Amino acid sequence: MRQVLEEVAVRNNTDIVTARNSVRTYAKQMGFGLVDQSRIATAVSELARNIVVYAKSGKVEIAKLNEGPKKGIEVVCEDNGPGIPDIEQAMSEGFTTGGSLGMGMPGTKKLVDEMNVWSEAGKGTRVTIRKFLK
Amino acid sequence: MERIPVLKISDFLIVTIQVALDDESALKLQEDILEEIAKTKAKGLLIDITAVDIVDSFMGRMIRDIARMARLMGPPTIVVGMQPAVAITLVELGLKMTGVSCALNLEKGLLMLKEMVEAKEREERTLEAEETEGYEASA
C-alpha cells in the first residue's frame, strides 16, 4: 500500500525549506529516529534544490509505504525541466554543470535506502527515494 | 527573507541561527557577518547552530566558508551546538568541514574562542618582537 501524504510545489528557495521540513515532520510521525529524520530531510533538500536550480520548478510528493514487512517513507521529486543527459555521470561525486560541488545526487544516495533516477532529455527528471523503518 | 542578527558582545561577534534558513537568507547572513567583522574589528566569531536540525550541502558549505573567510580576515571562528544527527548526516553526505573548529555548547565555545584569540595575540606579539630584534641586529 502506498498512501500519498502531501504534495509540495517547488519553485523557489522557500519551497525547498517547506519541502524538507514537511518530510521531516512525516518521518518523525512514522517513527523514524533523529538521525534518519535528518538524513531524509537533507536528501530532499538536495533534490528540491536541484529542481529549483536546473528545472526552475517541479514538485515533491511525500508518501507512506506499507508493503508487508517494508514500512517507510517514499519521496518523489519531479520536474519538467531539461532532463539529465547522462545519469551515471550526474550520480558521480564532483560532477556539476552548475559550478557547485557535485555533491547533491551522490550524497543523497548515501543518505537513503533506495534511490531511482528517471530522466529524459527535454522531458524532465524524476528522482524517487525510499527509507525504511528498521 | 529571514534576517539573522549579528551581535557584538565585548570583543566577539555572536550569531545564533534560530530559524530554518533558505539559501538566499543564508547568503545574506554570510555577507552580514563578513561586513560586521570588517566594521567592528571583532577578535572572534561564534556561530550557534543548536536550533538548526537540517544542514544540507548548501548550508554546510556556507558555515565552512564563513569560518574560512573570517580566518583570512583575522578573527578565529567557532561553531557551537551542532546536533549529533546533523554531524552524522554531513559526514555521510561527504561534506568535509576541515578548518572549522566546533564546540559542544555556547559556554565551551566561548572558552575555546577566548583561548584561540589569546593564542593568536601571543603569536602576533612574538612575531613583532622578532621583527624588532631583527631590525636592531641589522642596524
Ligand SMILES: Nc1ncnc2c1ncn2[C@@H]1O[C@H](COP(=O)(O)OP(=O)(O)OP(=O)(O)O)[C@@H](O)[C@H]1O
Ligand atoms: N532536476 C534536474 N534537472 C536537470 N539536471 C539535473 C537535475 N538534478 C541534477 N541535475 C544535473 O546533475 C548534476 C549533478 O547534480 P548534483 O546535485 O549532484 O550536483 P550539483 O547540483 O551540481 O552541486 P551541489 O548539489 O553539490 O550543489 C547537476 O550539475 C545537473 O547537471
Ligand SMILES: [Mg+2]
Ligand atoms: Mg545539487
